[in-house]
Amino acid sequence: GAVVSQHPSWVICKSGTSVKIECRSLDFQATTMFWYRQFPKQSLMLMATSNEGSKATYEQGVEKDKFLINHASLTLSTLTVTSAHPEDSSFYICSAEGGGRYGYTFGSGTRLTVV
């Protein structure tokens, strides 16, 4: 079946540094990828939609300069959290559209802790 690989699975960084999270579709081409953020015991909140070769579309309230999204190929999208602060600590999950009819395949998530 369709597989989306997300790395790293967890990362701890110092406040003020940047962190890059990768999301790869392993066995299908994903023209569209989505990035979600999940706080403890809460639902997934859509952050942005990225289409291969074009700028990402950010949801209202999401800082595009803080959360940089690049979708340079049909199999790879990256989310960079720039100048991270403790309030950016969260669980980030990517999703790729494809791999089957109306399929949305999710990565395993990245636990970001900013200290």
Add this chain to the structure above:
Amino acid sequence: AQSVTQLDSQVPVFEEAPVELRCNYSSSVSVYLFWYVQYPNQGLQLLLKYLSGSTLVKGINGFEAEFNKSQTSFHLRKPSVHISDTAEYFCAVSGGQAGTALIFGKGTTLSVSS
């Protein structure tokens, strides 16, 4: 725009009992509906989805859901739960157009005890 309401934030049940997790949706267009399960610190696993056709959808791990257009509901059911079913369950909706994201409900925590 679509939205999803999961009516129960927590559902405690005993092992081997039946369970129903409720989900209502709102949409002005045709919808595609999904149920996902999430175990702690993991991504989401698809349980089942409704795109069209039969309103009773069977998924993995013995789960099923029924699409009810008149009541705008898509409740998830399992006739006999196991301890291993303890997890967070999310109902999600999509408008069906390519390139549109899934919109999730707030989730229901299913706790199965012996």
